[in-house]
Amino acid sequence: MNELEGRQLVVADLATGIVILALGGAILALSIAMPDFAERNADPLTAPGIFPGVVGAIMVLLGARLTLRSTRAYKPIKAPGEPEQPDNGNPATPFRLLVGFLMMAAAVFIIGRADFRFVMSGFCLAYCLFFVGWRSDSGSTVRRIAAVAAVILIAGILIPIAFEEIFLVRMP
Amino acid sequence: MLDAFIGLLSVETLVNVLWATLGGIVIGALPGLTATMGLALMTSLTYSMDGTQAILVLICVYIGAIYGGSRSAILLNIPGTPANAATAVEGYPMALAGEGYRALGLATVASLVGSLFGALCLALIAPFLAELALGFGSYEYFLLGIFGILIAGKMTSADDPLKGWIAGFIGLAVSMVGQEAIHAYPRFSFGSVELAGGIALIPAMVGAFGISELLLSLTTAKPQLAAVAAKKASLTSLFGDLWRSRLTVARSGAIGTAIGIVPGVGEDIASWIAYAGARRASRNPEEFGKGSRDGLIAAETSNSAALPGAIIPALTLAVPGSAPAAVLLAAMFIHNIRPGPMIMIENPGFVATVVWIVVFGSIAMAVLGLVMTRPLLYVLRVPREYLVPIIFSLCVLGPYALTQRLFDIYVMLAFGVLGFTLRLMRYPMAPLILGIILGGMIDQNLRRGLILTARDPWEILTRPISIVLILMCIATLLVGMSGMKRLTNLLPGRRRATGTGQP
Numbered sequence: 001m002n003e004l005e006g007r008q009l010v011v012a013d014l015a016t017g018i019v020i021l022a023l024g025g026a027i028l029a030l031s032i033a034m035p036d037f038a039e040r041n042a043d044p045l046t047a048p049g050i051f052p053g054v055v056g057a058i059m060v061l062l063g064a065r066l067t068l069r070s071t072r073a074y075k076p077i078k079a080p081g082e083p084e085q086p087d088n089g090n091p092a093t094p095f096r097l098l099v100g101f102l103m104m105a106a107a108v109f110i111i112g113r114a115d116f117r118f119v120m121s122g123f124c125l126a127y128c129l130f131f132v133g134w135r136s137d138s139g140s141t142v143r144r145i146a147a148v149a150a151v152i153l154i155a156g157i158l159i160p161i162a163f164e165e166i167f168l169v170r171m172p
Numbered sequence: 173m174l175d176a177f178i179g180l181l182s183v184e185t186l187v188n189v190l191w192a193t194l195g196g197i198v199i200g201a202l203p204g205l206t207a208t209m210g211l212a213l214m215t216s217l218t219y220s221m222d223g224t225q226a227i228l229v230l231i232c233v234y235i236g237a238i239y240g241g242s243r244s245a246i247l248l249n250i251p252g253t254p255a256n257a258a259t260a261v262e263g264y265p266m267a268l269a270g271e272g273y274r275a276l277g278l279a280t281v282a283s284l285v286g287s288l289f290g291a292l293c294l295a296l297i298a299p300f301l302a303e304l305a306l307g308f309g310s311y312e313y314f315l316l317g318i319f320g321i322l323i324a325g326k327m328t329s330a331d332d333p334l335k336g337w338i339a340g341f342i343g344l345a346v347s348m349v350g351q352e353a354i355h356a357y358p359r360f361s362f363g364s365v366e367l368a369g370g371i372a373l374i375p376a377m378v379g380a381f382g383i384s385e386l387l388l389s390l391t392t393a394k395p396q397l398a399a400v401a402a403k404k405a406s407l408t409s410l411f412g413d414l415w416r417s418r419l420t421v422a423r424s425g426a427i428g429t430a431i432g433i434v435p436g437v438g439e440d441i442a443s444w445i446a447y448a449g450a451r452r453a454s455r456n457p458e459e460f461g462k463g464s465r466d467g468l469i470a471a472e473t474s475n476s477a478a479l480p481g482a483i484i485p486a487l488t489l490a491v492p493g494s495a496p497a498a499v500l501l502a503a504m505f506i507h508n509i510r511p512g513p514m515i516m517i518e519n520p521g522f523v524a525t526v527v528w529i530v531v532f533g534s535i536a537m538a539v540l541g542l543v544m545t546r547p548l549l550y551v552l553r554v555p556r557e558y559l560v561p562i563i564f565s566l567c568v569l570g571p572y573a574l575t576q577r578l579f580d581i582y583v584m585l586a587f588g589v590l591g592f593t594l595r596l597m598r599y600p601m602a603p604l605i606l607g608i609i610l611g612g613m614i615d616q617n618l619r620r621g622l623i624l625t626a627r628d629p630w631e632i633l634t635r636p637i638s639i640v641l642i643l644m645c646i647a648t649l650l651v652g653m654s655g656m657k658r659l660t661n662l663l664p665g666r667r668r669a670t671g672t673g674q675p
Binding site: 003004009012013016020023027030034035037042043045047048049050052055056058059062063065066069093096097100101104105107108111112120123124127128131132133147148150152154155156159163169170172 | 344355386562565566589595598614
């Protein structure tokens with residue numbers, strides 16, 4: 001699935017350009033609406049909206065440039081003889097990505113609501129159960145189980161202990 | 173100098189140098205734990221120590237941390253500290269190509285040489301350099317920040333600098349969230365108390381580099397590092413590489429030291445500017461971004477040279493040259509050491525002591541780094557599915573450890589998603605992070621400069637350093653633009669070289 005290429009990239013750039021353009025415009029508008037504290041006898045040049053306004057304006061220009069460039073490169077109809085889009089890898093990749101991300105998001109959501117060690121140990125176990133190639137020919141199942149146990153020990157127990165005892169961090 | 177050297181010679185010094193440097197390397201190597209954080213934590217551990225030994229420990233941790241970040245940058249494409257982002261650009265491709273050993277070794281020897289070069293500058297020209305840095309006013313800081321964004325965007329996305337600049341300005345926009353420094357007005361907080369506190373750098377960096385890398389690793393069915401067989405590289409060959417790139421080393425060392433001296437700028441900008449210089453001077457610029465030794469050497473030499481450079485204004489002006497130097501400065505006050513313009517008169521021996529501390533720390537860094545090169549290579553052979561949970565645990569705890577806000581963990585994940593999405597579309601992450609780092613500095617100095625020059629922005633053209641920086645910004649924008657490429661190809665010499673006039 002790696003990086004986007006060809007028409008996919010052009011379409012993505014077109015969408016991104018529009019988003020950057022809109023975002024820059026929103027930043028500019030919000031910056032203009034910010035107070036300048038003139039009623040407090042503050043110098044208007046210290047207004048909070050000055051630099052964000054500059055950033056917003058530049059983002060509008062950059063977004064416009066990207067949008068224009070992508071519009072020129074965009075071909076809605078595939079031309080005869082144009083090569084097919086490259087196969088970006090295993091068709092199961094989006095599913096793996098979704099599962100991995102959901103696991104991370106769930107762990108982040110639960111952190112603070114349950115003991116950190118349990119959360120991280122649970123994440124490690126779930127992640128390894130799903131992503132470790134249990135049916136692979138390389139290495140025995142016992143070694144894989146030992147490796148998973150080591151991962152849980154390191155990520156779920158030793159790292160939190162190190163942060164607590166050495167860096168004096170209270171676990172979330 | 174000799175007295176200072178003799179004064180440091182003791183078993184206690186040796187032990188402190190070794191454990192502090194090793195600790196710094198570990199701190200720097202772990203994504204989410206930065207040199208600043210390491211120094212801040214270590215400061216509390218040094219309360220009961222003698223002043224000189226305490227400063228020695230802190231400087232060694234600083235040296236180790238800046239160097240240690242190159243470990244994770246090279247092996248995992250996750251810079252351990254912001255100063256190692258440029259290292260990741262070249263070091264990681266080298267590791268993937270089976271040259272991990274050489275990359276780690278080159279980073280080590282380059283860091284050693286850079287650090288020693290900076291120490292030499294610290295010893296020889298500290299008073300002169302400090303006076304030059306006084307010439308940087310608000311406009312100069314503003315322009316230096318803008319230049320940093322432009323050059324980082326150009327260098328990290330040479331084929332499409334527009335995307336690098338977009339990433340940089342997204343970073344600047346992110347840095348605007350939260351209470352601004354002059355009126356404490358909460359910008360873009362939308363009523364949220366958490367957003368009013370701003371988007372912190374560390375969660376954003378860990379997310380953009382760390383989480384996005386973990387997500388990207390999920391998109392490859394085959395582990396990326398499965399077939400890596402690291403070729404050994406002898407110490408002689410490493411120094412041979414360094415000798416062949418001696419111009420790069422010299423230039424990067426000078427850039428690193430000079431940038432380090434400028435208060436508040438730091439090692440990250442130094443490494444990018446030196447990287448840009450190396451690329452520009454290279455006979456093979458197309459190799460950059462794909463595992464260029466020159467690029468790696470430039471980045472590591474300069475970020476290590478910037479460290480002694482950052483100590484110069486801390487010692488002589490009581491103004492830190494970088495965030496970790498700010499913590500170091502605070503530690504000096506805690507231990508009754510008075511840095512400032514009078515230190516060269518009141519306590520000149522302390523400056524010499526600091527020089528030797530940097531030398532000792534650099535040597536320890538090199539020894540420990542080379543000894544640990546081979547063991548660290550085994551990290552590459554560990555299947556990704558076992559590393560991901562461990563890295564994720566560090567990515568969660570690292571940002572949380574600084575402020576202990578759950579919000580920072582959410583920010584980290586959000587930037588992970590943002591970083592992943594942008595990287596799919598070939599946007600570089602480093603300019604985004606640099607934008608977050610520099611946004612506050614650029615903002616304040618722009619407004620301050622406008623006020624100080626009585627609303628006359630043209631005043632900027634009367635300042636020589638500003639003019640140089642403006643020209644550098646313009647050059648960065650123009651070089652590489654398609655229109656400029658066509659224009660330069662019309663030049664007679666260029667046409668003869670290409671034969672066809674094509675870019």
